[in-house]
Amino acid sequence: MGILDNKVAIITGAAGGIGRGTSKLFIDEGAKVVMADIWDEMGEKTAQELGQNAVYVHSDVSEESDIKRMINLALEKFGRLDIVFSNAGNPGPGGAIEDVPTDEFDKTMAIHLRAAFLCMKHSIPIMKKQGSGCFITTSSVAGFQHGFGTLPYSLSKAGIIHLTRIAAVELGIFGIRANAIAPGGIATGIFGQAFGLSRNGAEKVAGLMKGVLAEGQAIRRAGLPEDVANAALFLASDSSSFITGVTLKVDGGLLSGRIPQDPEESQERWLKLMKELDPEDQKIITERGQEGFKKTMEDLKFLKPEIREKIIKRMQKQAARSKET
Amino acid sequence: MGKLDGKAALITGAAGGIGRATSRLFVEEGVKGLVMADIWDEMGEKVAEELGPNVIYIHTDVSQESDITNAINLTIEKFSRLDIVFSNAGNPGPGGGIENIPTDDFDHTIAIHLRAAFLFMKHSIPIMKKQGSGCFITTSSVAAFQHGMGGLPYSLSKAAIIQLTRIAAVELGVFGIRANSIAPGFIATGIFGTGFGLSRDGAEKLAKFMRNSPSNGQAIRRAGLPEDIANTALFLASDSSSFISGITLKVDGGLLSGRIPQDPEEENEEEIWIEMIKDLDLKDRRIMENIVQEENKKFIELLDYFKPYSILISVLVKEMQKIAEQKKIT
Numbered sequence: 001m002g003i004l005d006n007k008v009a010i011i012t013g014a015a016g017g018i019g020r021g022t023s024k025l026f027i028d029e030g031a032k033v034v035m036a037d038i039w040d041e042m043g044e045k046t047a048q049e050l051g052q053n054a055v056y057v058h059s060d061v062s063e064e065s066d067i068k069r070m071i072n073l074a075l076e077k078f079g080r081l082d083i084v085f086s087n088a089g090n091p092g093p094g095g096a097i098e099d100v101p102t103d104e105f106d107k108t109m110a111i112h113l114r115a116a117f118l119c120m121k122h123s124i125p126i127m128k129k130q131g132s133g134c135f136i137t138t139s140s141v142a143g144f145q146h147g148f149g150t151l152p153y154s155l156s157k158a159g160i161i162h163l164t165r166i167a168a169v170e171l172g173i174f175g176i177r178a179n180a181i182a183p184g185g186i187a188t189g190i191f192g193q194a195f196g197l198s199r200n201g202a203e204k205v206a207g208l209m210k211g212v213l214a215e216g217q218a219i220r221r222a223g224l225p226e227d228v229a230n231a232a233l234f235l236a237s238d239s240s241s242f243i244t245g246v247t248l249k250v251d252g253g254l255l256s257g258r259i260p261q262d263p264e265e266s267q268e269r270w271l272k273l274m275k276e277l278d279p280e281d282q283k284i285i286t287e288r289g290q291e292g293f294k295k296t297m298e299d300l301k302f303l304k305p306e307i308r309e310k311i312i313k314r315m316q317k318q319a320a321r322s323k324e325t
Numbered sequence: 326m327g328k329l330d331g332k333a334a335l336i337t338g339a340a341g342g343i344g345r346a347t348s349r350l351f352v353e354e355g356v357k358g359l360v361m362a363d364i365w366d367e368m369g370e371k372v373a374e375e376l377g378p379n380v381i382y383i384h385t386d387v388s389q390e391s392d393i394t395n396a397i398n399l400t401i402e403k404f405s406r407l408d409i410v411f412s413n414a415g416n417p418g419p420g421g422g423i424e425n426i427p428t429d430d431f432d433h434t435i436a437i438h439l440r441a442a443f444l445f446m447k448h449s450i451p452i453m454k455k456q457g458s459g460c461f462i463t464t465s466s467v468a469a470f471q472h473g474m475g476g477l478p479y480s481l482s483k484a485a486i487i488q489l490t491r492i493a494a495v496e497l498g499v500f501g502i503r504a505n506s507i508a509p510g511f512i513a514t515g516i517f518g519t520g521f522g523l524s525r526d527g528a529e530k531l532a533k534f535m536r537n538s539p540s541n542g543q544a545i546r547r548a549g550l551p552e553d554i555a556n557t558a559l560f561l562a563s564d565s566s567s568f569i570s571g572i573t574l575k576v577d578g579g580l581l582s583g584r585i586p587q588d589p590e591e592e593n594e595e596e597i598w599i600e601m602i603k604d605l606d607l608k609d610r611r612i613m614e615n616i617v618q619e620e621n622k623k624f625i626e627l628l629d630y631f632k633p634y635s636i637l638i639s640v641l642v643k644e645m646q647k648i649a650e651q652k653k654i655t
Contacts, residue, residue: 165582172544172579184568218498218570227568234560242510242553244544245582249572253498256491256571 002030003237008078010070010123012036012061012115013088015043017188017206018138021225022085022232027053029233032078036061036070037088039199061088061115062107071122081126083236086116087138091194092153105152112156113163120167120178128174135167135178136235138228141251143182157182161247168245177244179235184251185213186223192281195288201281208273215261215269218253267318327355328563333404335360335396337387337441338414340369342514342532343464346551347411347558352376354559358404362387362396363414365525379404387414387441388433397448407452409562412442413464417520418479431478438482439489446493446504454500461493461504462561464554467577469508483508487573494571503570505561510577511540512549518609521616527609534601544579 009026013019014035020042023033027050036059037043047056057073059066074081092108093100116137127133142149143157160180167178187209192202213222231250234240249255274282334351338344339361345368348361359376362385363369373382383399385392400407418434419426442463453459468475469483486506493504513535518528540548557576560566575581602610 165579168579169544169583169585172585173546177545218495219503219568220499221568223568230565231569234565239556239560240576242545242547242549242578243557243574243576244579245577246575248569248574250569251571252568253491253494253503253570257495259495259498 002028003233003239004083005030007031007082007236008034008074008080009083009085009236010034010036010074010081010119011085011087012059012070012119013138014056015039015046016087016089016190017203017225018183018186018228019087020046021229022087023047023050023054025226025229025233026083026236027051031083034070034074034077042199059088061086061118062110064118067115067118068122071119071126075126080130081123081133082130083134083136084119084123085136085138085232085236086119087136088112088115089138089153089190091190092150094150094194097151100151108150108152109156112153113159116160116163120163124171124176127171127176131175133171133174133176134236135164135176136232137164137178137180139164139180139182139247141182141184141249141255143247144249144255164247165245172244177235177241179240179244180247181228181231181235182247182249182251183228184223184249184254185216186225186228186250187213188225195281195285197281197284201278201284205273205277205281208276212269212273215259215265216254217251217259218256221252223250223252267321271321327353328559328565329357329409330355331357332408332562333358333360333400333406334409334411334562335362335400335407335445336411336413337362337385337396337445338464339363339382340365340372341413341415341516342529342551343509343512343554344411344413345372346555347413348372348376348380350552350555350559351409351562352380354563356409357406358400360396360400360403368525385414387412387444388436390444393441393444394448397445397452401452406456407449408456408458409460409462410445410449411462411464411558411562412445413462414438414441415464415479415516417516418476420476420520423477426477434476434478435482438479439485442486442489446489450497450502453497453502457501459497459500459502460562461490461502462558463490463504463506465490465506465508465573467508467510467575467581469573470575470581490573491571498570503561503567505566505569505571506573507554507557507561508573508575508577509554510543510549510575510580512551512554512576513538514551522612523609524606527605527612530604530609531601534604540578542580542585543577544582544585547578549576549578 004026009031011019011023011033014023015037023035026033032053035043035047035054035056038060040058043056047054055077057070059070061067089112093104120135137160139160140157142154143161164178164180187206189202189206191209192205210222214220227250231248329351334356336344336348339348340363348359351359359380361369361373361382364386366384369382373380383396385396415438419430446461463486465486466483468480469487490504490506513532515528515532518531536548538548539546553576557574602613
């Protein structure tokens with residue numbers, strides 16, 4: 001008896017770390033899953049491995065027609081729609097407010113916030129007919145505080161928190177719940193993507209990120225896709241039938257307070273990570289690091305000269321250490 | 326294979342609605358040992374016996390530090406471990422405006438909710454550090470987030486519990502210890518009857534009545550049940566949530582997400598009132614009747630506790646109006 005026996009779920013971003021982890025867990029618990037993503041190679045492979053209860057569909061969630069199509073597929077193939085896990089995402093463009101390219105802003109908002117809204121918009125009539133349904137949307141620690149993600153990413157993740165409340169209140173009477181999950185530092189390909197690596201390169205880095213992510217929060221290990229999958233399972237199950245409108249943080253205590261870091265140790269971990277990478281990927285990360293360095297240099301003009309000097313000296317020392325190893 | 330195999334737990338307020346349901350569920354999930362702590366000895370002992378040989382009841386007044394250390398020591402004596410501490414004991418505390426709250430009532434309410442949660446952590450931490458693992462779950466409340474869900478000192482303690490949870494999470498993470506809270510919304514337990522001044526028994530009867538009452542004031546149109554909290558406590562106590570720490574998880578049926586517009590049409594308040602008080606003994610019935618007397622200011626404060634139960638509010642208001650009418654006639 002699985003917790004999700006006979007339930008049908010759509011998972012977007014299903015080919016990424018969290019998506020794969022959740023697809024697998026849902027299938028283990030008896031669900032049928034429509035896996036939606038744009039990384040077709042990984043998505044198809046995973047769906048095949050998971051067997052006949054999983055089907056992959058290419059879905060660009062910035063396209064309303066793709067969203068409609070994936071929902072129709074769930075009905076056609078599996079006859080119902082119980083759970084929609086809006087999880088697709090990417091880091092979005094970095095930079096300060098005045099530097100964020102407008103079209104990239106628009107695209108990031110579309111993939112995260114608009115897509116979550118559209119998944120709801122087109123699933124609600126079906127769920128109302130069924131008299132039951134459940135939305136889970138991936139928010140982020142970035143939705144709560146500055147410093148955990150890019151501008152448009154963070155804005156969408158904050159918007160998702162409120163969309164969740166609105167959906168909960170509007171839909172409760174129809175037997176439909178809506179909740180969100182706010183992951184902290186989870187070892188997935190999203191970091192590699194932020195560095196501009198290929199999908200496969202990003203996946204490799206994901207494994208290596210475990211070391212880097214372990215020390216930033218109360219619980220001294222990296223978050224894993226399974227941690228988010230377990231939370232999604234809880235929110236999809238009847239155990240949480242009185243829980244709606246919440247955003248459940250799965251952050252290892254990250255938002256609860258800072259853990260003082262030893263800057264030397266932090267650097268050790270980064271160097272270790274770099275050593276494991278292909279020369280190609282190393283080059284990309286170094287270049288991005290240098291861009292970041294340049295940006296930081298510009299930001300320094302807001303500081304007093306003596307402090308600026310100190311910081312530059314320290315950064316040069318660190319750069320020299322990196323070059324040595 | 327239960328989710329809590331091999332673990333020893335301590336639950337305070339274990340004889341109340343949420344405590345009993347959580348005790349039952351933990352036993353179902355294979356807990357190695359359970360200490361039920363409360364001051365309602367009659368109910369606590371009864372339930373502990375029902376639940377089997379690895380469940381013990383101990384009288385624990387959580388406003389007394391020595392009672393707290395006794396309960397912890399008992400858990401170690403009997404079960405050699407302490408894996409889960411669920412600080413759940415509570416009562417509504419005094420209502421009323423800030424300037425009218427009796428200071429000693431204020432102190433006592435803070436003591437049994439906030440100070441008790443802190444003391445349980447203080448005295449459990451050395452044990453959990455030696456074990457290299459442990460888990461705190463504390464009952465907060467929707468009252469921590471907004472005014473109008475509970476009395477002043479109750480709400481203050483529940484708010485501070487949220488921060489205590491964050492602090493504990495950050496301090497203890499490196500030792501393999503997690504800390505989380507649950508913020509229940511309106512759950513059909515004896516806390517409401519207790520707030521009215523009913524006997525324990527009367528409060529439980531009122532709770533049963535509430536279980537079957539629709540709750541139109543929140544997104545999910547049914548009463549919250551002790552089982553909803555128990556399921557959440559199980560999730561937070563299990564390894565499924567091993568990366569979750571420092572959070573306060575609302576189990577409120579969507580109450581805090583937004584107001585539900587109320588249907589102004591009247592229900593049959595007369596019938597509902599009769600249904601509500603029919604099983605109460607004479608003394609408790611008098612208390613309920615007294616509460617709806619116009620002069621009883623306590624009633625106005627207590628309305629806060631019934632927020633999502635719009636039907637019950639209108640029932641009580643109707644009764645109040647009826648009595649006021651009768652007074653006018655005579």
